[in-house]
Amino acid sequence: MPLAKSLIDEFAQIAGKDSVMTDEADLASYSYDAAVLEPVMPALVVRPKTLESLGRVTRLCNENGLPLTVRGAGTNLSGGVIPARELGVVVLTNALTRIVSINTEDLYAVVEPGVVTAKFAAAAAERGLFYPPDPGSQAVSTLGGNVAENAGGLRGLKYGVTKDYVMGLSFFDVDGQLVKTGGRTVKCVTGYNLAGLLVGSEGTLGVFGEIILKLVPPPAAAKAMMAVFDTMDAASQAVAAIIAAKIVPATLEIMDNFTIRTVEDFSHAGLPTGAQALLLIEVDGHAAMVAEDADKVETICKRQGASSIKVAKDAAERNKVWEARRAALSALARVAPTTVLEDATVPRSQIPAMMRALLDIAAKYSLTIGTFGHAGDGNLHPTILTDKRDHAAWKKVEAAIDEIFYAALKLGGTLSGEHGIGLAKSRWLEKETSRGTILYSKKIKAALDPKSILNPGKIIGA
């Protein structure tokens, strides 16, 4: 059902005529995100150019009971920006790209929600500061999307994830009122910790305006290395031993044999295709400490049975180590038409068990699954390579995904380390939490958004 012309005009009055889209082709281009799910056409797309009009658009949607989905770069992997089936309005933030300020004395920045993560990190770096959260999509993802998904990245183990950098937030409630939470100070206990509630809310509780992000001084030095293991168990034990030795690497990544072979086929970087696991490790900090930590890591890996370990001697070699990791998704994605990037996460110590479970699941459903991920924090990315046009195969994929989640939960893990719940995983949420959790969450949602216009159906289901 199309929207009434008078209503479309109201959106145009608020945001400008050129910022409202209703053509079939434009609507269709906002019917999907990076999740492998069925597209849904919105009824209208609007691209506010000011925060003020973002607030007014939110209010207009509420007044008319129109389900509103905020969209940043549309890179989330859980259907978080697939609009509602009826009368969905997609609100774009990619015209709200101002870095309002970077404060080098108090180490924070104020940004609009549509600022691209990597551009922000680069702007901070220009001022001699460091914004650590680095999701694989950072070249395009927006900070609003990062906050709404509580995005992680390669540096999660040592530096934490997006939530650890959100000092404060302003957001619009469904009436278009501006709500402010947190602030520019390291300490701030003024009122409820609403920012804590809003981080990871996937657009279901409010629409972010300005975000205040913490910045830190950059590490002075870094060293990268690559350790090769004949068994997954040995690699996982090395991970545990590194942490037990009180070394917290900035990055500690793992690749399974299938991923290693696929990356090697793709990039001919000289990876050991016979290895069962690769650890890619980077330590950072003061130069002396980095040297010492790197030595220790090397010793530990050898002790845990690494068949070889290579420490990058210069920037070029360091780059080569990370090139291999960056190539993981690219290489896997080329294997088959459909790439399902999963995100089941387990306690670190359970990585070998989870890896075994993944191999079993792949064998049981005769599927191709390559796994890589953040070994340091137990966040694995089992990547299923398939063709969604093949219905029989797709049925198997769905069953396999179910089993992956159950395996992760059984090992004390979680459905999603960083990709969010969205539409894709909401039906499993109760399994991980409890009936009470869902009801409590629904009560919050009903109180804050009585007409359920804010990204309905996401996280807690319909």
Add this chain to the structure above:
Amino acid sequence: MADLRRLARMLGEIDDQLVSCMRCGMCQAVCPVFGDTGREADVARGKIALLSQLGSEMIRDPHQVKERLERCLLCGSCAAACPSGVPVVDIFLRARAILTAYIGLSPAKKLIFRGLLARPGLFDRLLSLAPAMQGLFTREVDAAAGTSCARFQSSLIGDRHFKTLAAKPLHELAAPRDEPAGASGKRVALFTGCVVDKVFPQVGQASLAALSRAGAGVYLPGGQACCGIPALSSGDTRTFRKLVLANLELYADKPFDALVTACATCTATIKHVWPDMAADLFNEGERAAIAALAAKTTDICAYLTDVLGVTPVATQDSAATVTYHDPCHLKKSLGIANQPRDLIRANKNLRLVEMSEADVCCGCGGSFNLAHYEISKHIGQRKIANIRATGAQIAATACPACMLQIADMASQSGGGIQVKHAVELYAQGLTE
């Protein structure tokens, strides 16, 4: 248009390519058009999604999809950055052909492509009269001009700061020739390309001078046809096929070591687009000839440095500064980036300084510039700002289409910057 099923079936032919896009959205980081408009339908992911949705009949208006598809520079920035290796430009060219076959070619384009471009002789004769016909031809030409190679037609449009057609095209300045291999032992065929022929004949002359200095014999046939990309990017496969065959007639089965061009777009077209389209449009014998020719095709700068041994020399103190823009069709399509720089460095009177974002598209994109001048201009303004920030007196590049765009932007932003092809700068050094 009732027969959407038929269109869906036609699109089914490219379905295997369409599904290779995993919707990751990473192309948003590099697409110059998206960078300006922020609209999903302007980025590769959006366009590919629209084609899939048209193919599955989720959407029903092919005209809208065609219009979105044409908002594209065909610069290949997306394909070069795509983690999934989606052959984006290939998809777009095929999809344009399918949509054009379904919807039909506009009458103006029919006139230009089939009546003119497909007949090189007539085309050349008419254009030699072009300045006199400016008033007469402006409108049709505007509506119809193809991509980069055909963009010289826009020189007929008065209010832009375009390069005008050269007083004499290369094919009048440089006689056809068929020389034996030179001192280097190499014999090289030169493919001129429309823009070099008609707007920048000096680039062709510089190419000839450089090749002869490097000891290569040159094969330069008369009556060359356009490489076909303007027609193909408008979906006119018939004219494209005709032009390719006309060129095969001149170049296939001739004994030379390499086919070189000074036009990045022509090089990428002959090397990649011809073979990519061959399966659909050509018979087996033609396909073999195309494959053989494509294998021998390369860029003039790359050939001079990689094969003929031109190397950088020490720069003189009095050297003028020059900065270099990477044409998309050279760096992203062919991976050629160092060679034109080395060629510039082979002129002792020039000092090369790098601009930031040297490999970001200049925004030309052939017919894109005509149909979407505002977006093209915004992209170009960023390029010229980066060029000016270097303080260089000369902006160099290695594609005549980029030269048109940069010249337009340079002149609109106050002038004072010379726009040159790398091979021109090198050849200058030979006579200084």
